[in-house]
Amino acid sequence: MNRTLKLKELRVFAEEIRLLTLKEFAHIGFGHVGGAMSIIETLAVLYGKEMRYDPRNPNWEERDHLIVSKGHAGPAVYATLALVGYFPESMLRELNQGGGNLPSHCDRNKTPGIDMTTGSLGQGISAACGVALGKRMDGKDSYTYLVLGDGECNEGQVWEGAMFAAQYKLDKLIAFVDLNGQQLDGYTQDIMDMRNMGERFAAFGWFVQEVNGHDIGEIVNAVTAAKANTGKPNAIILHTKKGNGCYFAEGIKDNHHMNFKPEQINEAIKRTEAALEAAKAAPAK
Amino acid sequence: MFKLQKTFEKSPKLMREVYCETMLSLAASNKNIVALDADLVSSSGMKKFFEAYPDRAIQCGIAEANMIGVAAGLSLVGKIPYAHSFGPFASRRVCDQIFISAAYAKLNVRIIGSDPGVTAAYNGGTHMPFEDMGVLRSIPEITLIEPSDPVMLADIVRQLADLYGVYYVRMARKNTVSVYEEGSIFEIGKGNLLRNGTDVTIIASGIMVAEALKAAEMLADEGVSARVVDMFTWKPMDTELVARCAEETGAIVTAENHNIYGGLGAAVAEACVKTVPVPIEMVGVKDQFGQVGTEDYLRKAYNLTATAIVDAAKKVIERK
Numbered sequence: 001m002n003r004t005l006k007l008k009e010l011r012v013f014a015e016e017i018r019l020l021t022l023k024e025f026a027h028i029g030f031g032h033v034g035g036a037m038s039i040i041e042t043l044a045v046l047y048g049k050e051m052r053y054d055p056r057n058p059n060w061e062e063r064d065h066l067i068v069s070k071g072h073a074g075p076a077v078y079a080t081l082a083l084v085g086y087f088p089e090s091m092l093r094e095l096n097q098g099g100g101n102l103p104s105h106c107d108r109n110k111t112p113g114i115d116m117t118t119g120s121l122g123q124g125i126s127a128a129c130g131v132a133l134g135k136r137m138d139g140k141d142s143y144t145y146l147v148l149g150d151g152e153c154n155e156g157q158v159w160e161g162a163m164f165a166a167q168y169k170l171d172k173l174i175a176f177v178d179l180n181g182q183q184l185d186g187y188t189q190d191i192m193d194m195r196n197m198g199e200r201f202a203a204f205g206w207f208v209q210e211v212n213g214h215d216i217g218e219i220v221n222a223v224t225a226a227k228a229n230t231g232k233p234n235a236i237i238l239h240t241k242k243g244n245g246c247y248f249a250e251g252i253k254d255n256h257h258m259n260f261k262p263e264q265i266n267e268a269i270k271r272t273e274a275a276l277e278a279a280k281a282a283p284a285k
Numbered sequence: 286m287f288k289l290q291k292t293f294e295k296s297p298k299l300m301r302e303v304y305c306e307t308m309l310s311l312a313a314s315n316k317n318i319v320a321l322d323a324d325l326v327s328s329s330g331m332k333k334f335f336e337a338y339p340d341r342a343i344q345c346g347i348a349e350a351n352m353i354g355v356a357a358g359l360s361l362v363g364k365i366p367y368a369h370s371f372g373p374f375a376s377r378r379v380c381d382q383i384f385i386s387a388a389y390a391k392l393n394v395r396i397i398g399s400d401p402g403v404t405a406a407y408n409g410g411t412h413m414p415f416e417d418m419g420v421l422r423s424i425p426e427i428t429l430i431e432p433s434d435p436v437m438l439a440d441i442v443r444q445l446a447d448l449y450g451v452y453y454v455r456m457a458r459k460n461t462v463s464v465y466e467e468g469s470i471f472e473i474g475k476g477n478l479l480r481n482g483t484d485v486t487i488i489a490s491g492i493m494v495a496e497a498l499k500a501a502e503m504l505a506d507e508g509v510s511a512r513v514v515d516m517f518t519w520k521p522m523d524t525e526l527v528a529r530c531a532e533e534t535g536a537i538v539t540a541e542n543h544n545i546y547g548g549l550g551a552a553v554a555e556a557c558v559k560t561v562p563v564p565i566e567m568v569g570v571k572d573q574f575g576q577v578g579t580e581d582y583l584r585k586a587y588n589l590t591a592t593a594i595v596d597a598a599k600k601v602i603e604r605k
Binding site: 061065108109115116117119120122123124125126127128129130131132133134135137138156157160161163164167 | 319340341343345346348350351352353354355356357358359360361362363364366381382384385386389390391
């Protein structure tokens, strides 16, 4: 099945995901807030419009796959999976709980709807290449989506995978690079400057598009163009803000993994509830 | 069931030829069989496979980490991948990819690491894995196998097509001594009792199996009755057989083409001390790096010989 939300509905959906992700974090008082917030619009577009999936049958063979290689964004993915019906929202309380099914980093054996275990950075792209190639061998027309972090792109394996995807012309592989400009120890340009990420992927033989990663319409258009592209793997460079939409994380230097106070998260929740109402009230366009 | 050869001669076929033939026959009957290589197709003997099944033969270039991840991804959609590189690059170089993308993710990946230990010969120390099994042994649920001859290699490669999990096969590429008769079948996880004896048990693997059989003959000439076991599965270890041998012979010699630290000797010792503790002597590489040379030169340099096993057997019997 595909959801077919319109742009306005996708904006509402994104705020719902952000809200639920913040509530998920609220229970434990810490987490990878920054990198979860920056990919929320992308998750809304994937699960609200572009991806083929069936929450009642997570292993449906005809589904599109999503590999979130920056596995620390798990909490945002879990909130999305709960909202589309893979499991009840009450399960989100299991985040980081011993014996629970929602670890910090994505785990395919724990969480219904998670396609690949990630978190040891750099490895998701290779698995995504294998999935895309395997599906093509079987004549399947489904897509393989991949989310990479910009800090993650320090890993050499990312570029091994980038070479492979181009060599095998994996044009049904659509990678999002979350270019939020920050990694655990600081700003990417200070830690390990990747220079121009788009040019980098283009030099490796990918079809590259650059979008505002918080603009639902731009993401939708880029995915549409990626689906029309043949012969090259697709990189959609998401220009994002780490911590986007969470006031105590956005624009803060050390926002990769944060501890926060109850009043801070409550205020973030309150502001996101207001953003959700505003999205609902906004004119459709 | 397996049958031993009556005499132990050089195998007529290269191990890599047998690997390729077996893969070709598997691929003919199972469309999900895929082979991956990291720019060593000419070395792994898989050229014929790459020609016969271009759509199921995946050249990964010199990028082993990506190769293991691609294999994991392929298995996620039902493919049955066999990924090859030289032993060091198929194990220590890609340890985290095997750990996370294959084992922890509970996917279905077979890794063929070739040129074990001294068989890397002229490629020298950089290419000579004395540690591959040891590096991988601490990965939960992985299965580690070292086939001792082409007959066993063919059977193991065939069996793996129908099994699920992460498997590392430590494969000599060239000639070995022929130990088993054609048609022999092996049980993964169970050691093979090759020769009975009462004074000492020699537990060997890979190229050291033939040396162990030779050593047992030499010991017999001196009136020592040595039992010989081919412990081709290092993990899971056949603890029951180790315990039985310890009980019945009272002393053990291990023989491996690998570092004894983290190797077969260590694995057998663990099984032994947990069950029936008896003295053990270990023939193998004593925490050394590899070096260049002919295989014969290297066997002598690292004491991987029948004579070394005989000496170890006498020593361990004295320690009873």
